[in-house]
Amino acid sequence: MDGSDDEGLSAGAVARRLGIAVTTLRTWHQRYGLGPGGHAPGHHRRYDAADLVRLETMRRLTAHGVPAAEAARIALAAPGEPEQPRPHRDGGGHTVAVGRAGAQARGLARAAMRLDALTVRDLIDQAVAEHGVTATWQDLICPVLVGIGTRHAATSRLIEVEHLVSRCVTEVFGAVPRPAPGTPVPVLLACADDEQHSLPLEALSAALAERGVGSRLLGARVPARSLLDAVRRTGPAFVLIWSHAPQTADTGVLAELLAMPRRPALVLAAGPGWPDELPDGVLTPDSLTTALTLAASV
Ligand code: B12
Structure with a gap:
């Protein structure tokens, strides 16, 4: 049921194959001339293999952020050689809203x-x-x-x-290159116990690496005792714990960090899980940029 027959594919089938909306396909046709080759007025539009190649080029380029008009110019200029049959299927689907992002x-x-x-x-x-x-x-x-x-x-x-x-x-x-072995590692990053949302910490670790700052990233679901052990053994100046939901936000571990004999200079609680009331001395950066600024201060 993919809308194909001897004369080619329907607009719906092409849209599904490329993972785009039919309205996008129509826009590309109307605005940029990327329609079915032998489209006779009054007949249903059928796309042949060469049309598909051009549309796939258009899809790939726009996915990489190339403006649609420019992508269409390139797609129309490229020879419409039929693609070899592909051994895999892509996953279909359309898109999700990304707000005002580009x-x-x-x-x-x-x-x-x-x-x-x-x-x-x-x-x-x-x-x-x-x-x-x-x-x-x-x-x-x-x-x-x-x-x-x-x-x-x-x-x-x-x-x-x-x-x-x-x-x-x-x-x-x-894969962002880390500082060379032997460089001091002043930063320790960990998710709270049972917390799986580690990506913000991975972003912070990579951004620090870009600035030549080494970090230990313990990743998801770090039990309080393990975190405290790691701090004792490595003596970081900057410890940040991520919690994305109140269920994982254990304020007790923050208090324990602050009470350690050789406590980290900065103890940070980040992520939307933490309550407003936190032990005195805990910092609460609300963005990657703020966390980077604080890290630069130690
Ligand atoms: C990716 C993801 C996952 C991945 C995580 C993979 C990984 N390695 O991190 C997986 C699939 C594992 C996952 C699991 C779950 N997830 Co989830 N997940 C997400 C998703 C899509 C992105 C999370 C993320 O990285 N957010 C960071 C950025 C993208 O969010 P942001 O709002 O722009 O960030 C703000 C701040 O946090 C801050 N910020 C951003 N980055 C940084 C960095 C630093 C250093 C700092 C200081 C600040 C900062 O700035 C932003 C502006 O305020 C969110 C959706 C969302 N809106 O966040 C759901 C979301 C967080 N997940 C959710 C849920 C419910 C779950 C599960 C419980 C699902 C389940 N039933 O199993 C489990 C959680 C299990 C657990 N105990 O942790 C809910 C949480 C609802 C809630 N408040 O409780 C969300 C909001 C989705 C939703 N709308 O339902 N999830």
């Missing part, structure tokens, strides 16, 4: 919804190379994650998309 975020959201891990990874990789970790996290990744989370909350779906994007973010941020 074309790159929309491209990332579309790739995520297609479960196109290679493009997701590539887009994040390119953004880090061009704009750095902080801008990539705040302007590209966060809007997409928030969009996915909002849609998930409304539909109980898209967990596969959430996992795929999270994995790609982890891979790209993990």
